[in-house]
Structures are given as C-alpha cells and as structure tokens.
Amino acid sequence: MSDCSETLRELETFLDNELDASQREAIREHLGGCMDCLQAFDFHAELRLVISQKCQQDEFPPGLLSKIELCFGEDFDGDGRIG
Numbered sequence: 001m002s003d004c005s006e007t008l009r010e011l012e013t014f015l016d017n018e019l020d021a022s023q024r025e026a027i028r029e030h031l032g033g034c035m036d037c038l039q040a041f042d043f044h045a046e047l048r049l050v051i052s053q054k055c056q057q058d059e060f061p062p063g064l065l066s067k068i069e070l071c072f073g074e075d076f077d078g079d080g081r082i083g
C-alpha cells in the first residue's frame, strides 16, 4: 500500500525506472486515484523532459536547479496539504 507522502518520495525513483514491478504498480494505482499526486507526477515528468532537452542544447544555468528544489520544498512541505 502507499500513501501520498510515500508516493511523492518514490516519485524520482519511479521516473528513474529504478523501482521493481510491484512498487511501480502501487504508485500507478495511487496516481490513478489521487489528483494531487498525479499533478505532482506530471510536473516532475514534464520538468525532467525540459531539463534533459535543455541540457542537450546548452549549458544548464547554475543556480536554477537549487531554485527548482526550493520550489518543490515549498510545494510539498509548505502548507501540509499533502500527507
């Protein structure tokens, strides 16, 4: 079983394709029924796409990554909506 905080914690690993089949299934199942996590997942997936494309084109701007991480911290932990 998986709850929101657990799903969000596994999100990066999921996107890296480093989870085993049952873990992936649990997350997919959770995303199917949880709009909050689905949106977070979409956002992360989209962001990865943008970053990977950007990295192929030119230098990744220094400082941007830490700004992104800052945003994630606020979004996921800021007001306690998730969890």
Ligand SMILES: [Zn+2]
Pocket (backbone or CB within 6 Å): 003, 004, 005, 007, 030, 034, 036, 037
């Ligand atoms: Zn959730």
